[in-house]
Amino acid sequence: METKAIFKQTKQLYAQLKTDLERIELEQKDMIITAEYSLMKIDDVIKELKCLINDHIFNNIAEEIYFFKEIKPLFISLFIYYSSTLSIETYKPVAGQKSLRKYFERELEKIQGYYQENAEFCSYYKRNATYLDHKYFVRNSFDIKMNIPLAYYNYDSNFTTSHDNHVSQIMAYKKMEHYLKTALWDIQKRNDTASSTDSTITWSAPKVALIELIYGLYHMRCFNGGNIELSEVMKFVEKSLVIDLGNYHKTIFEIRNRKNGATKFLKNLSDNLNQHFADGE
Numbered sequence: 001m002e003t004k005a006i007f008k009q010t011k012q013l014y015a016q017l018k019t020d021l022e023r024i025e026l027e028q029k030d031m032i033i034t035a036e037y038s039l040m041k042i043d044d045v046i047k048e049l050k051c052l053i054n055d056h057i058f059n060n061i062a063e064e065i066y067f068f069k070e071i072k073p074l075f076i077s078l079f080i081y082y083s084s085t086l087s088i089e090t091y092k093p094v095a096g097q098k099s100l101r102k103y104f105e106r107e108l109e110k111i112q113g114y115y116q117e118n119a120e121f122c123s124y125y126k127r128n129a130t131y132l133d134h135k136y137f138v139r140n141s142f143d144i145k146m147n148i149p150l151a152y153y154n155y156d157s158n159f160t161t162s163h164d165n166h167v168s169q170i171m172a173y174k175k176m177e178h179y180l181k182t183a184l185w186d187i188q189k190r191n192d193t194a195s196s197t198d199s200t201i202t203w204s205a206p207k208v209a210l211i212e213l214i215y216g217l218y219h220m221r222c223f224n225g226g227n228i229e230l231s232e233v234m235k236f237v238e239k240s241l242v243i244d245l246g247n248y249h250k251t252i253f254e255i256r257n258r259k260n261g262a263t264k265f266l267k268n269l270s271d272n273l274n275q276h277f278a279d280g281e
Helices: 003-027 031-053 061-090 097-117 119-126 164-195 207-219 230-241 248-256 264-280
Strands: none
Touching (some): 003 061, 003 248, 031 061, 061 164, 097 164, 119 164, 164 230, 207 230
């Protein structure tokens, strides 16, 4: 099979995998079960990916680098993320908020420890450098003087380079940081809600309408010029209005798939405001 056809097929595999994972998250409320089902799905897809590449000969080094630096980590990072999530949720202490906070903070410290231990490569990757790609992301081309993973020789040499797994870990840990910080924020939010006085301003429309409004403003880059994560915006709104927006990712997914138009609230908002202006003329 031609490399171009393989790249096209991997793109389709990844798109379908993301859809399947979203479906699993919507169907399963328990994070442990979600992680287990997700890992089984990811494992099946990685096996397909491996079959495509194991005996494939790339036309040039650039193609091989692109696969191991850009494509393969998309899949492996998801496996690392859900494996880590499963472990964290399985061993999460059944204790008070203080113990949970310390537990999640320790997990964040482990991620920071990885960044520090692999500072040289993390800097190389985050700077989008390319001058060592021919050693990092080409099979059997590593330099023995480089920092090679201890388990490197246990990997399949046809499906592994010296540093593609590092890219996967960086991508997975970025997602893990978001997961852990959200968990810490939830703990803080519960504490704030328990100790806060009644707010004089409350959101009286449905929560789904608020999420639709925030998501629209977010995509219009109305917050910090677009240089902010959606989760941070949601946290700010939740804290300001003393409201729990729940699994807003699931709500956004449901909004996107509405049969009679996604932006129901925003359309009503626009129609209502235009009518108000028209009536005042």
